[in-house]
Amino acid sequence: MFNSNFEPRTSNLELWGDFVQIDVFTLFPEMFSGPFDTSIIKKAREKRLLSVDLINIRDFSRNKHHTVDDTPYGGGAGMVMGADAIFEAADRLRDRRGGIGRFVYMSPAGVPLHQGMVRDFSSESHLVILCGHYEGVDQRVRDRLVTDEVSIGDYVLTGGELPAMVLVDAVARLIPGVLGEAASAEEDSFSDGLLEYPHYTRPRVYRGMEVPEVLLNGHHEQIRLWRRRQSLLQTLASRPELLAGAPLADEDRVILKQAVIDLEKLGLPEEIGKKQKRRKEGNPESRIQNPE
Numbered sequence: 001m002f003n004s005n006f007e008p009r010t011s012n013l014e015l016w017g018d019f020v021q022i023d024v025f026t027l028f029p030e031m032f033s034g035p036f037d038t039s040i041i042k043k044a045r046e047k048r049l050l051s052v053d054l055i056n057i058r059d060f061s062r063n064k065h066h067t068v069d070d071t072p073y074g075g076g077a078g079m080v081m082g083a084d085a086i087f088e089a090a091d092r093l094r095d096r097r098g099g100i101g102r103f104v105y106m107s108p109a110g111v112p113l114h115q116g117m118v119r120d121f122s123s124e125s126h127l128v129i130l131c132g133h134y135e136g137v138d139q140r141v142r143d144r145l146v147t148d149e150v151s152i153g154d155y156v157l158t159g160g161e162l163p164a165m166v167l168v169d170a171v172a173r174l175i176p177g178v179l180g181e182a183a184s185a186e187e188d189s190f191s192d193g194l195l196e197y198p199h200y201t202r203p204r205v206y207r208g209m210e211v212p213e214v215l216l217n218g219h220h221e222q223i224r225l226w227r228r229r230q231s232l233l234q235t236l237a238s239r240p241e242l243l244a245g246a247p248l249a250d251e252d253r254v255i256l257k258q259a260v261i262d263l264e265k266l267g268l269p270e271e272i273g274k275k276q277k278r279r280k281e282g283n284p285e286s287r288i289q290n291p292e
């Protein structure tokens with residue numbers, strides 16, 4: 001189970017090679033038990049490649065009712081996480097670990113997480129992750145302790161716990177030995193910056209839906225070309241902005257040009273534009289007409 005009172009696995013993190021220590025500062029440690037006790041993260045912890053310790057910030061509050069929130073100076077709605085309990089917890093952690101590595105504050109105002117940042121974090125031997133709550137933390141925590149401020153996207157959640165789990169999961173799978181040999185080799189083929197091609201497994205026909213013929217005929221070059229084309233088309237459809245950053249071969253450009261020509265023949269780009277407009281402005285057909 002978790003080790004909430006910072007019992008160190010070792011006093012010298014360097015002994016461990018690819019071992020990563022992650023300390024999570026949270027008001028809700030119980031939220032983490034499911035995800036970190038399941039599947040790949042559980043195995044990584046059992047294999048001693050990863051240790052995740054949960055630190056309940058409330059344990060470091062020094063006021064009577066162990067509260068950690070307070071009203072904001074200057075007034076306004078909502079509460080602020082005070083600096084004291086967080087600094088106290090960080091001081092204790094620094095003593096136990098012999099230092100502190102990157103200190104990541106999960107915050108809706110952070111930099112949106114991407115795989116490059118995950119790679120960077122996974123090369124560290126020690127991460128501290130602070131989960132925000134209420135309106136956020138006292139600015140002095142950000143000014144003095146925080147080294148990285150990370151969001152997981154432009155939508156509003158109730159706290160930083162789920163984002164912290166997302167970050168831990170993304171970091172964990174990049175620690176050497178956490179994923180199997182095959183899966184980690186596959187990671188390399190994704191780093192070509194495109195979305196995935198469709199996958200199929202048995203049966204060959206399911207509810208009348210057939211597996212594409214090309215995947216059954218054993219022509220490896222044809223299969224490679226089909227998959228590449230599917231990756232390019234999927235990327236064009238869902239994430240066209242990725243194509244600008246992806247290393248494309250002449251062969252890829254031919255495929256994309258043909259796809260755009262085909263779409264124009266169908267009049268589709270215009271249709272997509274109209275749908276986008278209707279989504280943004282509301283469908284004129286469904287709106288009650290304003291008399292004036």
Ligand code: 21W
Pocket residue numbers: 106107108131132133134135136150151152153154155156157158159160161163
């Ligand atoms: C939501 C905290 C809203 C603070 C402007 C001024 C961590 C998160 C979170 C939360 C507010 C992440 C306001 C994506 C997220 C997180 C809780 C501030 C009022 N607006 N990534 N004051 N989305 N969310 N709201 O919500 O802590 S990483």
